[in-house]
Amino acid sequence: MTQTMRRPSEAGIPRSGALDDGPGFLLDGYTFGQRRFRKLGTDAFTTRLAGRPATVVYGADAARIFYEGDRFSRERAMPTSVQHLLQDEGSVQTLEGAAHHHRKTMFMQMLRPEAVAGLTRIFDAEWTAATVRHADTTRSLYDVAVETLTRAAVAWCGIPEEAVDVRQLAGDLAAMVDRAASFGPPNWAARARRRRAEASARSLIERVRRGELSIADETPVRRIATETDADGGLLPVEVAAVELLNVLRPIVAVSRYLVFGAHALHHHPAWARGVAADDEAAVRFANEVRRRYPFFPVMGGTVQRAFDWRSRTFQPGEWVVLDLYATNHDARAWSAPERFNPDRFTGWNGDPNTLVPQGAGEVATGHRCPGEAATIALTAEFVQRVAAEAPFTVPPQDLRIGLRRMPALPRDRFRVRFAGPGAA
Numbered sequence: 001m002t003q004t005m006r007r008p009s010e011a012g013i014p015r016s017g018a019l020d021d022g023p024g025f026l027l028d029g030y031t032f033g034q035r036r037f038r039k040l041g042t043d044a045f046t047t048r049l050a051g052r053p054a055t056v057v058y059g060a061d062a063a064r065i066f067y068e069g070d071r072f073s074r075e076r077a078m079p080t081s082v083q084h085l086l087q088d089e090g091s092v093q094t095l096e097g098a099a100h101h102h103r104k105t106m107f108m109q110m111l112r113p114e115a116v117a118g119l120t121r122i123f124d125a126e127w128t129a130a131t132v133r134h135a136d137t138t139r140s141l142y143d144v145a146v147e148t149l150t151r152a153a154v155a156w157c158g159i160p161e162e163a164v165d166v167r168q169l170a171g172d173l174a175a176m177v178d179r180a181a182s183f184g185p186p187n188w189a190a191r192a193r194r195r196r197a198e199a200s201a202r203s204l205i206e207r208v209r210r211g212e213l214s215i216a217d218e219t220p221v222r223r224i225a226t227e228t229d230a231d232g233g234l235l236p237v238e239v240a241a242v243e244l245l246n247v248l249r250p251i252v253a254v255s256r257y258l259v260f261g262a263h264a265l266h267h268h269p270a271w272a273r274g275v276a277a278d279d280e281a282a283v284r285f286a287n288e289v290r291r292r293y294p295f296f297p298v299m300g301g302t303v304q305r306a307f308d309w310r311s312r313t314f315q316p317g318e319w320v321v322l323d324l325y326a327t328n329h330d331a332r333a334w335s336a337p338e339r340f341n342p343d344r345f346t347g348w349n350g351d352p353n354t355l356v357p358q359g360a361g362e363v364a365t366g367h368r369c370p371g372e373a374a375t376i377a378l379t380a381e382f383v384q385r386v387a388a389e390a391p392f393t394v395p396p397q398d399l400r401i402g403l404r405r406m407p408a409l410p411r412d413r414f415r416v417r418f419a420g421p422g423a424a
Contacts, residue, residue, distance in 0.1 A: 013055060014042055014046070015047065016040070019048065021047040029405065030325045031325075033326045034329070036056070037058060037323075043057060049321070050079070055320045057322055058326035058330065059332060061353075062327070065307070065309050066299075066301055066320065066322045066360065068362075070305070071301075072304060072320065073302045073303075074301065077301050078299075081183065081191070084191055084194065085176045085179060085180045085187070085190055086176065099230050107371075109223075111371055116377050117377070119156045119378070123152040123378055123381065124381060126148045126149075134418045135418050135419065136418065136419075136421070137417075138416065138417045139415065139416060140413040140414065141392070141415070142413045145254075146171075147167065149255050150252050152251070154248070157220040158220060164200065170252065171193070172193040172196060174252060175193045176193070176245075177253045198242065201240075201244045204241075205221075205237050209225055209226075209237075221244060224240050250375075254375050256408075257290060258379060259414045260289050261289050263401070263414060264289050265387060275387040282380040284342040284343070285342040287342070288344065290328075290358075291329075291357065292329075294403060299324055299359065300319060302317060302320075303315060324356050328357060392417055392419060393416065394415075394417075395415060398412045
């Protein structure tokens, strides 16, 4: 359903009307905010989520307020079950002010353009190897993408292949993302896998610091192992291990965009010829995949200094939830937002508060994901190769993407039949 244009409520911020919208969030999934914004005719409403008062917002203006000006902290911004799987204590996303800027600089330097190009080349080689390894077999493209990206991430980080169990690591990293929105035993199992991955990362950092592994100087794993905090002290090994996972896990999370890219090519084959022949067309296609398809639904923040917005004052400690999915489908910013149209990015002005699948604002100064450029590059490279080479066919299956499951995937995980040896 296309989201109609709405104006902010003239009377301030209305309430949703529910005693607690927690069950509604689980029931509606990605469309939770859209349904209520549309019903209330507003871009912000107040409610309770699992008993906690919250203001839910969407749109470019809300994203600007949320990500710019150091108005928000990430402390208590998301449930512990989510934060432990995706960030954990001491990571860059939990820091603020000078400490955050100092740590963010490390990630920005590791993900400079030439480094992203190197990651893309490694992924390209690993994808070629995967198509050979799986020739004449039917596989879940998601599972293949997870393992391929894990191999690429490990190699790019400079981690010796013999120092990790790549398949185990792939499963652990994928579980952190797959189960982030789950509760009970599935979440507990994923958190156990997270603890195992952290233990492995701590051991790796300690071995690098002791000089037991041959690691090149200009690699992410060495940079993280030797990184200092804002006061000049070496990062605690536990924090360094968390930050190593914060490099590996987001790369593996791109597996969803690879599946969504293949899904988009399958359903919109008219775009394939242009994508195959033109690097810029591939980037536009990748950005439309990131805008149109569901990734993370929301981002939470805790007010750390008072500010005025929408005719009310937000006080320190208040919880605000930015609806990323609704912002990416906002009719005020995107014409016919439910239509898949990569051409909308021709001449796009790059507004950092309208395309927000990985956060809003500026990468260098805020909490926007520093790996966004890598996500775009990997997705563009993948869709261009698939469009040019047709390395697999798509057998009959359920390709619907349910918006209640968070994070989403096609219901049959996009099974593909890889071409046989020597296939054109």
